[in-house]
Amino acid sequence: MKKTLSTLAIALVLASCGSSKNQEATTKVKEPANPTKYAETITAEDLKTALYVYAGDAFEGRETGEKGQKMAVDFIKEHYIEDGVPAAKADGNYFQDVPLEVMAPADINLSVNGKTFKTIEDFTSVSSAKDGTLDTKEIVFAGFGIEDTNYSSYDGIDVRGKVVVIRSGEPKKADGMYVITGTEEASKWSNFRQEFSSKQEIAKSKGAKALLFYHPDIYSMVANRFGSASGRMNLAGGGEDMMYMFINTDLAKALVSDIETNEKSMSAKTEVSITYKSNAKKISSENVAAIIRGSEKPDEYIVISAHLDHEGIKDGKVYNGADDDGSGTVSVLEIAEAFAKAKKEGHGPKRSIVFLNVTGEEKGLLGSRHYTDNDPIFPLANTVANLNIDMIGRLDPKREKKNRNYLYLIGSDKLSTELHNISEMVNNKYMNIDLDYTFNDENDPNRYYYRSDHYNFAKNNVPVIFYFNGTHDDYHQPGDTPDKIEYDLLENRTRLVFYTAWELANRDARIVVDKATE
Ligand SMILES: [Zn+2]
Structure with a gap:
């Protein structure tokens, strides 16, 4: 039915009354929400339930472009729908196509x-x-x-x-x-x-x-x-x-x-x-992207990412990739759920939070490169930070310090001193995890700073933190299975990322990039 002018005008007046009332209501509330209530919805049990499916044999190691990877993106999408986290793209599609090709001599x-x-x-x-x-x-x-x-x-x-x-x-x-x-x-x-x-x-x-x-x-x-x-x-x-x-x-x-x-x-x-x-043989693959819109600065974005792919099946063996990067994937889903719950209760973030599950990481950071270089769904200039989670469910057997409640952080101070300080402050206030900067050293021969998806953001001067537990004997082996994950630590580490994102999204001023390159 076509609306007549007069009813439309009335509707507009009513709508504007309503919205100004709402604004008054929110300004009156004002007292900052306590994130702990929402952090506590992130539990070892939920992470475990999700990871046993996501890194189960049925997903066939989530090889880029293969059946298992398609099951992975469906699983992620279903989670967002269930938790009421909308698609990031304006057309409502959770998937961002990432056209790939396998090279062959011409x-x-x-x-x-x-x-x-x-x-x-x-x-x-x-x-x-x-x-x-x-x-x-x-x-x-x-x-x-x-x-x-x-x-x-x-x-x-x-x-x-x-x-x-x-x-x-x-x-x-x-x-x-x-x-x-x-x-x-x-x-x-x-x-x-x-x-x-x-x-x-x-x-x-x-x-x-x-x-x-x-x-x-x-x-x-x-x-x-x-x-x-x-x-x-x-x-x-x-x-x-x-x-x-x-x-x-x-x-x-x-x-x-x-x-x-x-x-x-x-x-x-x-x-x-x-x-x-x-x-060259064409391969179809996709990233998954969802968003919680900010209430006050919706055009500023915090991107929380993890790669959804792994190594597939080789010699008949499934490479489950429970730690790499099933742990990061279920972590992102739990964080999304926590923010969605906060929003439902009127405590949504001031800035927007984008949940980005990228494909083709094991092939050379391809999904994240497609996002940053070819098709950023949201302008990189408006992207405040990227928190990238890649392997946070295990222990590094080579680590000398015996405190198992640790996490390696990489890149936090490379572009923004403020980001690093906030990350430390948040950890001291809420989590007290032993944050280890061993691999943040410029001269670290492992070059981890260049080896996961955050790098595609960092090269565009978007400040990043890469959360990582280090490698272990099952790294890129069929033995990287869900039964070996330390779920209590996965919970702690996921909560740390949640609190950090919460702070970045809700503080008054956007963090400053004081060490941009070029
Ligand atoms: Zn990985």
Whole structure:
């Protein structure tokens, strides 16, 4: 039925009366809610019940893209629905699609002046390109493939839509000093870490159709590495516009006969034909995202995350991943339930809390990378902090201190001193867990700071805390089963994250990022 203007106007007046009354009511209450009542709804028993299902054999180790992973996302979604925690996405869908692909060597035919060259043996493709065919009678040799302030290989040549050949290294002066740096030190154009991407980027920006890179020192190493990269999973990118290949000496000389001594850019009448067909296999997977909307600052977000995937079945054995990261997953669900209960009783958080269960972590933090790099459901600039939970149900047998009521915290002081202080304050006030910062050391060889999903937030200057119990003999083994979880500790640790999120969401001012990078 269509509303007439007058009834609509009345409805609006009534609605606005009602809402101002409600506002008065909430401002009168004002006394800060006590989070302990809600923290106490997080119990060892509930965590155990959920984890025995989630890390049970029926879930087949939750391998990304497989049946067990689909069961996992359904389980998580059902929990949110049951607890009255709405979907984060505006369309009401709890799932965020994460398109993935399994890499496989592409089928590439390449010939120069009618002579055929063989993939891997003579050349190797180092990035996935769009399928297509390229036939040309002219190539461009762009010397070292450099464009810098005082030296350019691209001056006066047009490479748009062309096959471009370049060589490794950078120019030196007669005295042996590098032209670009003026010193003995190489620039980004020839140091090992940056040469490949720097030269790729510049050729791409100039509109080259294919870049054939002659780097004799590392050819076989690269060929082996990329030949064996097949089977690796990655975010599906749809392929680059520019093909990018490494070529061996035979092929390089067929293209530019004096390539080993020539530094000067030029174009040449050379027939090149390339067909490229990707063999990457598409995989469908998904993150799960739910939200409790903030009452006062709904557009500021605390993201609480855990990865939902694990290693699947290998050699007929289920890798249950009860600790990794079943523990984090059920922890996030219990925290969501506690916040939902608080909200129902009129004590919802001032800022919004996002519950993010990410896929593909074991494949290289893919689900969280998709969220931060491709499709943040909520702007990262409005994301106050990420509390990431990955393995909090076990004990580290190598830990020297004997207090079992401990937890490793990583990253808490890296971007925001305030976050670290709040985390400590909250723990002292409510939990008294022995917070261990052993792995927070910059020089820790384990590099845990880079190894779970929080890193994708941290690299965007979103302050993070990574909660972690350390590794043990069952880490990434079939023995990581729910019967070995220390449920009393899982309860304590989950409550700590809950209290920390509560404080971050309810304090007056958003935490300050005082140590942003770049
Ligand atoms: Zn994990």
